[in-house]
Amino acid sequence: MLLAAIIFLAIGGFSLRAQAYFVQSNWLSWGLSPGSVVEPYRLTHYSPLAITGIWLVITSIGLGLALGVRHFLIPLFTRTWPFLLHRSASRQMILGAKLTAATIAFVVSLGSVWIGLYWYACRSELFMVPPPVRVFIEGWLFIVLGLVVYLGTAMTALSKARWYTTKILGLAFAMVVICMIFLQWRLSWALAMVIIGVVVLLSQIIDTFLNREF
Amino acid sequence: MTETVLQTQALTKYYGSTLAVDHLNLKIPQGCICGFVGRNGAGKTTAIKLMLGLLKPTAGSSRLLGCDSQQLLPAIRQRIGYVTEGHRLFRWMSINELQKFQRAFFPKQWDDKFFADMIEYFNLPKKRKIKHLSNGERAQVSLALALAPNPELLIMDDPTLGLDAAIRRQFLEGMIELIMRQGRTVLFSSHILGDVERVSDRIVVIDKGVLRANCSLEEFRAAVKKVILSFTDSPPADVDIEGLLHCRRSEKELELILVGPADEQITQWAKKSGAQNHQIVKMNLEDQFIEFTAPPNHRRLFQWEEK
Numbered sequence: 051m052l053l054a055a056i057i058f059l060a061i062g063g064f065s066l067r068a069q070a071y072f073v074q075s076n077w078l079s080w081g082l083s084p085g086s087v088v089e090p091y092r093l094t095h096y097s098p099l100a101i102t103g104i105w106l107v108i109t110s111i112g113l114g115l116a117l118g119v120r121h122f123l124i125p126l127f128t129r130t131w132p133f134l135l136h137r138s139a140s141r142q143m144i145l146g147a148k149l150t151a152a153t154i155a156f157v158v159s160l161g162s163v164w165i166g167l168y169w170y171a172c173r174s175e176l177f178m179v180p181p182p183v184r185v186f187i188e189g190w191l192f193i194v195l196g197l198v199v200y201l202g203t204a205m206t207a208l209s210k211a212r213w214y215t216t217k218i219l220g221l222a223f224a225m226v227v228i229c230m231i232f233l234q235w236r237l238s239w240a241l242a243m244v245i246i247g248v249v250v251l252l253s254q255i256i257d258t259f260l261n262r263e264f
Numbered sequence: 265m266t267e268t269v270l271q272t273q274a275l276t277k278y279y280g281s282t283l284a285v286d287h288l289n290l291k292i293p294q295g296c297i298c299g300f301v302g303r304n305g306a307g308k309t310t311a312i313k314l315m316l317g318l319l320k321p322t323a324g325s326s327r328l329l330g331c332d333s334q335q336l337l338p339a340i341r342q343r344i345g346y347v348t349e350g351h352r353l354f355r356w357m358s359i360n361e362l363q364k365f366q367r368a369f370f371p372k373q374w375d376d377k378f379f380a381d382m383i384e385y386f387n388l389p390k391k392r393k394i395k396h397l398s399n400g401e402r403a404q405v406s407l408a409l410a411l412a413p414n415p416e417l418l419i420m421d422d423p424t425l426g427l428d429a430a431i432r433r434q435f436l437e438g439m440i441e442l443i444m445r446q447g448r449t450v451l452f453s454s455h456i457l458g459d460v461e462r463v464s465d466r467i468v469v470i471d472k473g474v475l476r477a478n479c480s481l482e483e484f485r486a487a488v489k490k491v492i493l494s495f496t497d498s499p500p501a502d503v504d505i506e507g508l509l510h511c512r513r514s515e516k517e518l519e520l521i522l523v524g525p526a527d528e529q530i531t532q533w534a535k536k537s538g539a540q541n542h543q544i545v546k547m548n549l550e551d552q553f554i555e556f557t558a559p560p561n562h563r564r565l566f567q568w569e570e571k
Contacts, residue, residue: 129352132318137369138342263319 054113055159061109062102062167102167106189110160110196111228117155118203121148126207131264145259149252152200156193164189188237194244195231198224201251208258220251267294269417269449270315274324277310277473284310286473287324292451292466299460299481300453300468303557307473308453309349312421316346329417342370345415347423347452351406355395359388359405363412370413379412382438400431407438414445420452424459432456436463457550471557481549488552491530493518493539505533510555521555 125131134144168186205220227247231240270292277285285307292298302308313319315326317333326333331340353362367374383390386404394402403423410418420439424432436459439450451468454460460467460481467484469477477484488509493499499518503511507524518539522530527544534542547555 128355129348129350130354132313132316132346132348133352133354135318136316136341136344136346136348137366138338139369140338143338261320263313 051113051117051155051159054109054116055163057112058105058109058160059163059166061105062163063170065101065105103185103189103192106160106164106192107195110156110193111199112196113156113160114196114199114224115203117152118200118207121152121200122204122207135264141260142256145256153197156197156200160193160196161190164193184237188240191237191240191244194248195228198227198244198247198251201248201255204255205251205258208255208262210258210262220254223247223251268292269294270326270328270451272311272315272324272326275311275314275321275326276323277307277314277319278322284473285314285321285470288470288473288475290468290475290478292449292468294449295447296466297450297464298452298466298468299464300451300470301455301457301460301553302453302470304455306470306557308470309421310473311470312419312451312453316344316419342373342413343416345410345413345418347406347410347418347420349421350425351399351402351423353394353402353406353409356393358393359383359390362394362405362409363390366409366412373413375412375414378414379408382408382411385438386434400427400435403427403431403435404438407435411438416448418448418450418452420450422453422455424454424456432459439463457548457553461549469553469556476556485549485552487523488547488556489522489525489530490545490547490551490555491520491522491534491542492545493520493534493537493542495538496540500537503537505530510558523556 125134135141139147164186168181168189171181199221202221202224205223206218209217209220211217211219224247227243231243268291270290272288272290275285275288275290276283288307288311290311300308300312310319314321315328315333317336320334328336329340329343331337336344354365357365363379367376382404386401386408388397388401388404394405397405407420407423410420418439423439424435427435439452440463450463452464464481467477467479467481468475469484479487495516495518498516499513503518503520505520505522505525506529507522508520509523510519510521512519525533530542530544
């Protein structure tokens with residue numbers, strides 16, 4: 051979690067600054083000046099968080115995979131599920147605790163860094179155009195993509211399918227959701243896909259976890 | 265009347281087409297120390313996991329402390345201690361961290377002093393991580409974690425597996441500590457019959473998923489007998505004595521493994537069959553168990569014969 055935050059802060063921060071200098075050194079050649087009206091396509095292309103966003107997606111997916119493996123796959127290999135499950139807590143509570151911990155991990159590590167970078171981009175005078183709120187929301191959407199990958203990894207770990215091809219369906223579904231989002235990027239479309247992804251995977255995980263043999 | 269703390273009814277479990285537990289009907293009364301024995305793959309771990317609701321039965325049911333195993337409430341689980349097979353604990357935690365983790369689930373029952381005493385008795389370093397502990401040390405931590413909440417029922421799955429004699433003794437002494445508290449029930453599976461003999465007052469034998477015995481240890485010890493009969497000529501072809509498990513022949517001798525018949529019955533049959541003399545050989549529990557669970561066509565790998 052800390053590693054993901056550091057990686058994203060380092061690479062995201064560096065790319066943000068690099069892009070800021072790039073925009074600053076080129077804005078005159080693009081025919082822009084402070085206070086000029088910016089066309090939407092330019093806003094998209096030269097948004098100070100465009101490159102940082104890519105790193106946010108990569109770190110988020112990485113964190114999702116790592117947490118999914120840590121929470122669901124490693125206990126299977128180390129056979130610690132029976133020790134964890136036999137206690138004065140229902141399976142719902144144990145699963146809820148894991149999912150809540152993962153969500154908090156995403157918010158604390160990547161979310162806080164993202165808020166910091168967005169705040170910096172808005173406040174910094176290096177940028178000609180402050181990033182719109184939509185960019186901020188998109189960043190959070192990228193963070194939720196990591197959560198989708200986390201759920202996909204959890205589903206794959208919990209699956210009792212005999213064949214690897216059927217076992218990785220959960221993770222494959224998460225990847226399909228991500229591909230669908232980036233194949234046709236639109237905020238509303240992306241939001242809808244993320245919601246579908248989370249609902250489908252979450253319902254499957256709850257059902258599997260509550261009825262699975264350990 | 266003694267309360268039944270653990271009960272299974274026709275408990276059956278298939279893994280695919282493999283039958284692991286076959287119509288297990290078991291009753292364990294309160295306050296007994298029950299040794300759950302069986303060969304490798306006999307179905308002990310599966311039966312224990314079924315009882316704890318970690319596996320789903322193919323058929324039948326089981327109840328722990330009056331509650332259906334498949335719907336064990338957290339409040340019931342709180343009253344049951346469980347030592348997992350191989351003492352699988354969170355490797356990244358230290359003993360101190362595990363104590364805090366476990367204590368959070370037993371806020372009212374957790375006995376901090378008892379846990380500290382056990383850790384001190386076993387001479388375990390509290391700050392050391394589980395992954396840096398030996399097998400024996402992990403077993404000791406596991407036992408301390410299971411006993412500190414003062415459970416009414418303690419279920420242990422092969423707790424002494426892989427431990428050396430000294431650690432095993434310490435472990436059993438730790439178990440006896442719980443046994444000393446009145447009304448506590450212990451069910452522990454084991455391969456080491458000496459351990460079962462030392463602490464158990466009841467024995468449950470399971471073989472290929474089938475319950476073969478569920479009685480007091482004394483009853484079992486008295487029931488399984490080895491009889492050696494000597495004949496002047498070759499022994500009789502038909503052996504029709506009650507409770508016959510195995511019959512091994514040599515030129516002028518007959519070795520019988522019997523379950524149940526009284527010594528008088530054996531003497532009568534020996535006379536009837538024309539035996540020159542007969543001897544009822546005293547067996548230790550391990551030999552009794554091996555003979556009791558050996559397949560009917562079982563033969564010794566090496567047959568030493570005097571020439």
